[in-house]
Amino acid sequence: MDSAGRECIACQPALLPVFKKDKKVKPFLATNGHILVSVAALVCLAMYSDLRWRKIPNCLTLPAIALGFVLNFAGNGWNGLLFASLGFLVGMGLLILPYLMGGMGGGDVKLMGALGSLLGSHAVLNVFLYTSLIGGIIAVAVAVANRSLIEMLKRIVLFMKCVFLFQAPATGAAVFKKSPSMPYGVAIGAGTLLYLVAGKIV
Numbered sequence: 541m542d543s544a545g546r547e548c549i550a551c552q553p554a555l556l557p558v559f560k561k562d563k564k565v566k567p568f569l570a571t572n573g574h575i576l577v578s579v580a581a582l583v584c585l586a587m588y589s590d591l592r593w594r595k596i597p598n599c600l601t602l603p604a605i606a607l608g609f610v611l612n613f614a615g616n617g618w619n620g621l622l623f624a625s626l627g628f629l630v631g632m633g634l635l636i637l638p639y640l641m642g643g644m645g646g647g648d649v650k651l652m653g654a655l656g657s658l659l660g661s662h663a664v665l666n667v668f669l670y671t672s673l674i675g676g677i678i679a680v681a682v683a684v685a686n687r688s689l690i691e692m693l694k695r696i697v698l699f700m701k702c703v704f705l706f707q708a709p710a711t712g713a714a715v716f717k718k719s720p721s722m723p724y725g726v727a728i729g730a731g732t733l734l735y736l737v738a739g740k741i742v
Contacts, residue, residue, distance in 0.1 A: 579658050583729035586651050590725030596647030601654050608657025624657040631656025631664040648724045671731030
């Protein structure tokens with residue numbers, strides 16, 4: 541509270557808890573708006589493609605990955621290249637297990653890798669947090685629309701057992717494959733846009 545009784549902006553809680561930002565990279569992101577414009581354009585195109593054709597093509601994700609390396613190298617030299625490389629690996633790693641188990645397409649994984657190369661590892665972890673929230677909401681909406689909410693909850697419980705208790709991994713993969721199809725690229729895109737606002741990266 542300040543002297544006038546108003547609440548301090550810095551004291552206001554964030555929309556969601558987010559991972560700590562890399563202060564060394566923040567000035568680069570703040571002063572290079574073309575990266576943020578590239579990210580916004582990338583996720584909007586990915587959401588449209590996923591909704592329209594149910595796929596995110598390589599002609600969108602692969603150039604975006606390369607662009608992340610080029611822009612970060614141009615802005616921060618070898619430190620920028622390391623920044624993009626770590627972000628790319630973290631972004632890909634976050635979704636590689638669901639992909640291997642048949643829960644999503646390769647385009648979703650490469651999209652997250654592209655976001656990592658553009659925004660870095662700290663930001664892509666936060667994007668994943670918001671994506672998981674929105675993805676859960678979409679999954680519930682799809683289940684309600686298909687009148688299969690109870691079945692979805694049963695699949696989630698079974699899948700958690702497979703992952704965390706190491707019980708019947710093949711069954712866990714089958715659970716993913718039997719789940720109703722969901723445009724996860726939409727969740728990634730919406731999660732990214734939400735983070736750019738709520739995470740105050742801009």
